[in-house]
Amino acid sequence: MELETSVYRPNVAVYDSPDGVEVRGRYDQIFAKILTREALNFVAELQREFRGHVRYAMECRREARRRYNSGAVPGFDPSTKFIRDGDWICASVPPAVADRRVEITGPVERKMIINALNSGAKVFMADFEDALSPSWENLMRGHVNLKDAVDGSITFHDKSRNRVYKLNDQTAKLFVRPRGWHLPEAHILIDGEPATGCLVDFGLYFFHNYAKFRQTQGSGFGPFFYLPKMEHSREAKIWNSVFERAEKMAGIERGSIRATVLIETLPAVFQMNEILYELRDHTVGLNCGRWDYIFSYVKTFQAHPDRLLPDRVLVGMGQHFMRSYSDLLIRTCHKRGVHAMGGMAAQIPIRDDPKANEMALDLVRKDKLREVRAGHDGTWAAHPGLIPICMEAFTGHMGKSPNQIKSVKREDAAAITEEDLLQIPRGVRTLEGLRLNTRVGIQYLAAWLTGSGSVPLYNLMEDAATAEISRVQNWQWIRYGVELDGDGLGVRVTKELFGRVVEEEMERIEKEVGKDKFKKGMYKEACKMFTKQCTAPELDDFLTLAVYNHIVAHYPINNSRL
Ligand SMILES: CC(=O)SCCNC(=O)CCNC(=O)[C@H](O)C(C)(C)COP(=O)(O)OP(=O)(O)OC[C@H]1O[C@@H](n2cnc3c(N)ncnc32)[C@H](O)[C@@H]1OP(=O)(O)O
Ligand SMILES: O=CC(=O)O
Ligand SMILES: [Mg+2]
DSSP: OBOOOOOOOOSOOOOOOOTTEEEOSOOOHHHHTTSOHHHHHHHHHHHHHHHHHHHHHHHHHHHHHHHHHTTOOOOOOGGGHHHHHSOOOOOOOOGGGSOOSEEEEEESOHHHHHHHHTSSOSEEEEESSTTOOOOHHHHHHHHHHHHHHHTTOOEEEEGGGTEEEEOOSSOOEEEEEOOOTTOEEEEEEETTEEEEHHHHHHHHHHHHHHHHHHHTTTTTOOOEEEEOOOOSHHHHHHHHHHHHHHHHHHTOOTTOSEEEEEEOSHHHHTTHHHHHHHTTTTEEEEEEOHHHHHHHHHHHTTTOGGGOOOOGGGOSTTSHHHHHHHHHHHHHHHHTTSOEEEEEOOBOOOTTOHHHHHHHHHHHHHHHHHHHHHTOSEEEESSGGGHHHHHHHHHHHHTTOSOSTTTOOOGGGGGOOHHHHHOOOOOOOOHHHHHHHHHHHHHHHHHHHTTOSOEEETTEEEOHHHHHHHHHHHHHHHHTTOEETTSSSOEEOOHHHHHHHHHHHHHHHHHHHOHHHHHHTTHHHHHHHHHHHHHOSSOOSOHHHHTGGGGOOOOSSOOOOO
16 A cells, blocks of 8 residues: 555544543544554553553662762662572574574665565564654654555555555564653643653554564564663563553463563663563563663763763774673573674665775674674664675574574673673774764754654764764763863863854854755754753753654644543
8 A cells, every 4th residue: 555644634633532542643544544542542551551660660760860870880680680590581482583683674664664674684673763753743654654564565656766665575574663661652642641652652553463463474473572772670571561461452372472672771781681581471582772872871870970981983892891791692692592683883885985885884794793703693784785794794604593592602701790891981082073973963863853763974874872872972071071182182172162063063064965955954953952962961861852842743723532
C-alpha cells in the first residue's frame, strides 16, 4: 500500500478514544487506522498499570545522579552479587534471530524501511529513539509504515525518480526500538497526563503487528525489540512486566516477545547480569550503544572535574574504558547464552571523494574486525553501503556459524574491574574540538527541529546520541574552564570564548549550507537552544527532552471526550 496522508483540513473528525484518553495530535484518516479505540485502550492500560513504576524508576535515576554529583561513582551492587555469581541462563535464542551478524538501523521513514529490509542485513532495527525526531507526524507515519512492512504490503513511489520501492522476497528481521523511559508523548494524554513515549511506541506497534509478525518474520516468536538508555535493572523489570502484560492480552505464550537491551549508560554497565536476569525469559542479548555510553560517562561525572573527556573524536573503542565495557558485555552475554552485539561506527560512504571514501570504509572495516575478534556476534551498520564490509568482517571470522555465543567465552574478561570500566579516557582537548562540537550540535538540532533525527554531517552519521556528546562536552569544558592543551595555545574555555566560537561557527554553517537554506532552516533557533544548554548552570538530562516542546503540535480544536 502506498502511504498518502490527507492534506490539512479543519478539525472535522476526531479519534475514537476510550474514556480518559485524549489525542491532541492532528487527525488523519490514515493515522486513525493506528489510533483505534482498542489500540488506544491497550496503551492506556499499560500506562495505568506501569506509570507508578516508571515514575519511581525516574526518581531513582535522579537520586543516583545526586549521589554521583556528591562525589560517588557507579559500581557493582553488592546486594545483587548472587545474580552475578549465579549459574542461570536466559531462554534459548529463537531460530529466526540466531544469526544477527549485521544489523542495519534507521528511522521509521517509509523509503528507508523498505531499503533497510531489502538491504541484505540480517536484522533491521527500526528506530523511534536516537534516529527519529519524535514529532506527531513522524511517529504516526512510522506506525503506519511499520504495519505495512509487517504485513508485507509496504510500497513507496519516489515521484522525482519515478521509482517504486517494494519488499524483496528475502528481508531482514525487524526489531523496533521504542523511545527511552524518560520521554513523554505529549500528543496523547491519559487521565490528563502525557503518556510515556515508549509505552505508546511499544503498545501501538505490538497491538497491530504481533499476530502477523509471529506468523511471518518471527516463525512463532516475536515481536522483537531493542530497549534503549536504561540505567538500572529495575527499568528492565518494568519492561519484562510490560511484555508479560502484552502477551497475556494477546493470548500468546510467555517468552514470545524478545528484546535486546542497549548497554549505553555508565550505570548500566554494572548491571548487565541483573538486566539480563530480569528479562531472562524475554531477552536476546545486549548491545554496545557506544555513543550514548560516552554521553552517559560525561553526564554521570558532570560534577567530577578530574574526569574530563578529551576531544570527541579521540574517544573511540580503543580507549581502555570502552574496550573493557565491550569485553565485559561479551563475557556476560555468552555466559548467559545470548547475543553480544557490537555497535555503530560513525563513518558513512562518501560519494564524491573516492580516496576519502576508501579511508572511511577502512575505518569501518577495522572497527568490525575488532568487534568480531573480540567475540561479538554481530554489529550495526548505519548505511546500506556498509553492509558488505560488515558482512565480510563477520563472515570471514565466524564462517557459517550463526554466532559465537558458545565458541567465545572471554573468561579473561572476568578480571575486568570497576577501575577498568571507569578509567578516564586519554587525549588532548583542542579549540577545533570545541568548534566541531558546536558546529555539529547546532546543525543536528536544526535538523531535529525540522523533523530529521539522523543526518550526515562532515561525512559522519549524527543522531541524538552523538549530538548529546557534543552538547555535554561543551558544557563540561565551559563549566570547568578547561585548558585546551592540544593546540599549544594554552587557552582556557570560558563563556566568552564559547560565545565567539558560536558566532564564527554560525558564519561557517551559513557558508556551508548556503544563505537560502540557512534562512529557511531553524539554525538560529537551534543555535539559541544549543548555546543555552551548553552554558546552563545545571546540565540538562537530555537534549531532546529539553527542546521537545518545540516539536509538539497540539491540534487546535479540543477533541476531548473527557
Ligand atoms: C547512536 C545510534 O543510535 S546509531 C542508530 C541510530 N542512527 C541511525 O540509525 C542512522 C541511520 N542512518 C541514516 O539515517 C542515514 O544513513 C544517514 C542520515 C546517516 C545518511 O543518509 P543519506 O545521506 O541520506 O544517505 P545516502 O544519500 O547516501 O543514501 C543512499 C540510499 O541509501 C538509503 N539509506 C541510507 N541510510 C539508510 C539506512 N540506515 N537504512 C535504509 N536505507 C538507508 C537512502 O534511503 C538512499 O536510498 P535511495 O538510493 O533508494 O534513495
Ligand atoms: O544507540 C546507540 C548508541 O550508540 O547510542
Ligand atoms: Mg543510543
